[in-house]
Amino acid sequence: MSEGPRKPKYSATRRLHLKTKLLKKAASMLVAEVEEKKRERERALSESCTPLKLSGLSVQELQDLCKELHQKIDVVDEARYDLEVKIVKNEKEIQTLSQKIFELKGAKRPNLKRVKKSADALLTDTSKLMKADFKVNLKTVKKEEEKKEEVTDWRKNVEAMSGMEGRKKLFDANQ
Secondary structure, three states, X not given: OOOOOOOOOOOHHHHHHHHHHHHHHHHHHHXXXXXXXXXXXXXXXXXXXXXXXXXXXXXXXXXXXXXXXXXXXXXXXXXXXXXXXXXXXXXXXXXXXXXXXXXXXXXXXXXXXXXXXXXXXXXXXXXXXXXXXXXXXXXXXXXXXXXXXXXXXXXXXHHHOOHHHHHHHHHHHHX
């Protein structure tokens, strides 16, 4: 292991350039994936749902067609309901298992990462400004310090308090 701070392999501008290129590529791949999903959905729908030919059918044939479509709808609806129930059951199971894992690990806090804020982000953060304004507008209350008796040499105190003059000073100090 080397000692001292490690120098990065790439400069900050190079890393920023690479990061922006990666983000652009990821965005283009995401758009392509969305388009592919749309095409796949349309293809699946065209295969499963053929267009209906209603022209030239009698009233009885139209009624039979409606009954047949109604039965297909019921079958699909039952399958959808079954899948929803399975999904809810699996989500609950996942939640309980993750809670058990958390309890087994203990209540450890995750390592926090430092987040750098730019000067613009700090200026736009109004909550901090509001807090600062709130603190400025508060009244300041000065606490009166309790008068503490000064600890002096007891010999000087005895000489000063001897006789009637000392008692008069004690009487005046208490009032």
